[in-house]
Amino acid sequence: MSDSPFTSVISQHLPDLTPYESLYKHFHRNPEISTLETETNARILSELQTLNSAHNSPIEIKSPIGTTGLIGIHRNGDGPTILLRADIDGLPILEKTGLEYASTKRMMDTHLDNIEKPTMHACGHDFHITCMLAAIETLLNCAEAWSGTLIYLFQPAEERGAGARMMLDDGLYTTHGCPKPDLCLGQHVFPFKAGNVYTRSGPTMSAADSYRITIYGKGGHGSMPHRCIDPVVIASHIVVRLQTLVSREVPPDETAVVTVGSLKAGDTVNVIADEAVIQVNIRSVSEYWRKVLLDGLKRIVNAECEAGRATKPATFHKLNEFPLCDNDEDVTRRVQEGFTAYFGERHDPSMQPVLGSEDFPWLGSEIGKPYCFWFFGGVDGEEYERHVREGTTNEIASNHSPFFAPCLQPTLRTGVEGMVVGALTFVGKERK
Structure with missing residues (x-):
């Protein structure tokens, strides 16, 4: 000193x-x-x-x-x-x-x-x-x-x-x-x-971007999945696919994190819910890769909803944003x-x-x-x-x-x- x-x-x-x-x-x-x-x-x-x-x-x-x-x-x-x-x-x-x-x-x-x-x-x-x-x-x-x-x-x-x-x-x-x-x-x-x-x-x-995403299905009895569209299955595929954003789309020498903080659907064991809600937090240290990650989030969610026959497009609600x-x-x-x-x-x-x-x-x-x-x-x-x-x-x-x-x-x-x-x-x- x-x-x-x-x-x-x-x-x-x-x-x-x-x-x-x-x-x-x-x-x-x-x-x-x-x-x-x-x-x-x-x-x-x-x-x-x-x-x-x-x-x-x-x-x-x-x-x-x-x-x-x-x-x-x-x-x-x-x-x-x-x-x-x-x-x-x-x-x-x-x-x-x-x-x-x-x-x-x-x-x-x-x-x-x-x-x-x-x-x-x-x-x-x-x-x-x-x-x-x-x-x-x-x-x-x-x-x-x-x-x-x-x-x-x-x-x-x-x-x-x-x-x-x-x-x-x-x-x-x-x-x-x-x-x-x-x-x-x-x-x-x-x-x-x-x-x-x-x-x-x-x-x-x-930078940090957090979203609440709602996936829409068709609810019904747990014994009759063929009459339903299970949003939990669609949401589960989204959770897994999101992990590839960092591992397969962002270069290894860049820093990024994608975290699914919650996945919620239904209230009881023998009912297929009609909605599932996931909350996602994305962090990045460059504006370029921030855009790649956010574009990838929407692409994956929309694609999995289409693949799972969701009853309507997912809705995205932005929870917060940090620069x-x-x-x-x-x-x-x-x-x-x-x-x-x-x-x-x-x-x-x-x-x-x-x-x-x-x-x-x-x-x-x-x-x-x-x-x-x-x-x-x-x-x-x-x-x-x-x-x-x-x-x-x-x-x-x-x-x-x-x-x-x-x-x-x-x-x-x-x-x-x-x-x-x-x-x-x-x-x-x-x-x-």
């Missing part, structure tokens, strides 16, 4: 993180499902107002945007405008971590299906919120060391691929007066070694230079693409601006190294697991430092 112009700035101005550890535990205990993050929004708003009170109100707060999103606009002299983003929603998962601050919360998913669901921060968004707030305090403390405008954006509904679009459609850059940034920065905790940061230029997270996260080369190079100078060997600038997906890119791409998205580790260092030695890293609980439990430190500190270094790389007075 000795070569970084930001080392002394951060060492002098990073706040005591003990209160933020408590704040993180609060967010972890109180997750909220996508689009319903009202209490989370209120707590973030309260924390921003407290920071404003302590620093003569320099941050202009706008809330709500896109249901439960909010932003803080921090103007601090002339310079570039940089957007920093943190997502805030939890997942409908029953937590099984055993942590003393584990979530036991349940909530009605009134936006989706009116079903009560267990709720958990199983993807680390509680870390993202807390790291952002601590980074904001750091940037307030060191305001003399930078010049420009920072936008602190807290985004809802990332898990449904909807939140960024909701904020944009609600007039983020128009009605709500958010300055259009010169570039956007974001980060994500991941089951890598805690204390480390990971970057990559180019395709970094996959390809394609980090800008120049922006990423500058972030990497800042990270290498500050973190040293704890920065890996050549991570492999991640097949998870994010809607973060839309915040920049929709207005023609570049972005960079990076990762920071959340697995205790000794535990991680043991799994590496034993070849058992696949046993580490991943994001969306009911056992996902990043270690509190140095995860929190690294996430704060990463966000601050990322921002100062572009607005710091020591920037190149």
Whole structure:
């Protein structure tokens, strides 16, 4: 870290993180499902107002945007405008971590299906919120060391691929007066070694497209299949044939995934259903092969329905869509230079693409601006190294697991430092 112009700035101005550890535990205990993050929004708003009170109100707060999103606009002299983003929603998962601050919360998913669901921060968004707030305090403390405008954006509904679009459609850059940034920065905790940061230029997270597909048959008695058209058989052929998209149509050196997450039909054993429903998730890391996969999905479904004498064409309902996260080369190079100078060997600038997906890119791409998205580790260092030695890293609980439990430190500190270094790389007075 000795070569970084930001080392002394951060060492002098990073706040005591003990209160933020408590704040993180609060967010972890109180997750909220996508689009319903009202209490989370209120707590973030309260924390921003407290920071404003302590620093003569320099941050202009706008809330709500896109249901439960909010932003803080921090103007601090002339310079570039940089957007920093943190997502805030939890997942409908029953937590099984055993942590003393584990979530036991349940909530009605009134936006989706009116079903009560267990709720958990199983993807680390509680870390993202807390790291952002601590980074904001750091940037307030060191305001003399930078010049420009920072936008602190807290985004809802990332898990449904909807939140960024909701904020944009609600007039983020128009009605709500958010300055259009010169570039956007974001980060994500991941089951890598805690204390480390990971970057990559180019395709970094996959595009994802999810569909619910209904296949139509002709129902009847299980003893008389000749009088029926069985949609389960048609759907089963579709499930098997879809596996050939990756194995036989996408080159071996390309990365793609086709997953059938569910196949549902009927309610009892001796009745042939008249409909079958499959849900398909497709992930890709290039726009060309994304199109090949999506075209192949429709071709296979339609062909198998015809072969199975389906009573009418299948219907396709798009569940969600995530863009390809394609980090800008120049922006990423500058972030990497800042990270290498500050973190040293704890920065890996050549991570492999991640097949998870994010809607973060839309915040920049929709207005023609570049972005960079990076990762920071959340697995205790000794535990991680043991799994590496034993070849058992696949046993580490991943994001969306009911056992996902990043270690509190140095995860929190690294996430704060990463966000601050990322921002100062572009607005710091020591920037190149």
